[in-house]
Amino acid sequence: MSPIDDELRSLFTSRADLLAPAPDPLAGIESRARRMRRNRVAASVAGTALAVAAIAAVVPAVLPEKVADGGGSQFADVTPTPTASAPDRAFAPQSLDPANPWPFRGTESVLIDGGQQSLTDQWRAKHAGSSLTPLYGQVYEPSNAGEVVFVASGPDGDRWAVATTSESGWQILVDNALAPDTKALLAALPGDEVPRLLVLTSPAIGDIAYAPDGTTFRSYEGSDGGVSVVPLEGDTSRDAVRVLDGNGDLDKPVFLGPAPDFVAGSGAAAAPNNLVTWPSRGATPDAAFLEKALNAFAQGLGAKRSDVEGKVLFAGDDDARNVFVFGQAWIKGSDAHTFGYSVNGKGEATPFLGPITAKNPDVLAFVVAAGTGQSTETLVVVPDPAVAKVLYGVAASEYDVKGAGQENLNGVVLIDRDPRAQGDKLKLLDGSEKVLFEGEVASLLCGIKECG
């Protein structure tokens, strides 16, 4: 036994054993239990009153086959297994109705301070005209990322989705059509040690259980009624989820069906290892604009938009009324490229496909083309936040300090550059005048296929 084992035992014993028992805990327990039961019944009755679909009365004799996953998605559509329900109004299972969805559970902290608006913007960039209602929110502690489950309605039909916060904004992890009479939303999410299965049901249900082998169920109690998170380990090819009503009726489960598979390397777990850690600077880009930029990147590389992700490093505009965004973009599973996208005053878009970003670079840059009647283009220099001074020179031995008076750009420098410039250079210094980078601008602008 190691000393730390002894110390832990000693610490636990000394601290815990001095704890006086709570006086008569039973009254509080029974009161809280009654409150929990009342909440379940209230939610259940509300759901029953709103239900419009007849409930199937067929008990599945065997579990259905594992949900097909033809697209390689880590998330399965959870079309409800034909399940039975007792005609007991007080504990009737509750389907998810987008018009009158389940009440929100979990933490709202991930949606405050504009979080819900930015999520809505991001969602509408993909599903125009859609409105969404959050159902559940949590902060996943290991990554400190917010996660939100929501239901949406619009021209694309009823959908349900899971989104997570990332450095580039909201990332949609799940985006599935909502089948009629859905009673459980299941999503396999990435985790720090093992993937996680998130199960979201009506708060009126009584028990959520998971069976790795499809038959040996074990209950997973969460702190919020109707929500459970299950670690996914080992062979999950036959795993299943079972949801029971408030009576715990094993013969008539609210939901009984296979759990979706998690596919490693997709979703939030797919961030490339050359992603820079700098904060996003400048303006907050419009979600629709960002979506167009990432579309352009996908087209430039012949990839599907759904396979492309990005991180914004700087967004803003210049004197020639060009609006632009600059950062990194990548195809899932591949290294990230520096990438820019600009739109001029006439609405003409110009993507910039930069090189694969070096690991831990000191500076990244891209060029916004000269507008009509403009004699200069804009060189956008995005340095490491530790850089104190940016110098630019058109000739080999001459440098001008750039960036003075541009404090609002938080270190990013916009330089008017002659489109015909050759051999122009950048030099970056830290606070003690130490040179962090010195080299030709062209070396930062090498495209995917060629340089210059």
Added chain:
Amino acid sequence: MDEQAREAFRGYVAARSPALLRTAYLLTGNRADAEDLLQTALAKTYLAWDRIREREAVDGYVRRVMVNTQTSWWRRRKVDEYATDVLPERSTGRDATVDLALHDALWTALAELPKRQRAMVVLRYYEDLSEAETARLLGVSVGTVKSTTSRALSKLRETSGLRDDPRASLPADGVLA
């Protein structure tokens, strides 16, 4: 729940709540949260009482509910302070100042562990559950318990300033920065 079942539940609470409160306290780090956590876990147990067929398994059920509930609470509550209302004991036979500093450092380090790591450490070193029992209770593999506990202990050593010989690592004044 009929009167007989209710009486059985009362008996269980009376007999086991002091011990379960201690576990809740070690999981949460303060008494108020521990009482709240235990009450929530026992209320859920109350509602499920008729479904728990093996009375010997109730402790495991309550512990599992506590760990799962506490995990979610940690996600919801950003804990910036780790207060304690219990003074560490002053043992005899060792330098009390050193013991106090050691325990304080270790307690602080525990509070900084991720929720699952802390739960595993409490189950292994307070509840004295085996790796297999801990794995069963948390619904994970034995390998995960081993690796997670190992990472937790490494972090505790690192954060608290403990080494394999804790006394040798302490500064002369017993104060750990």
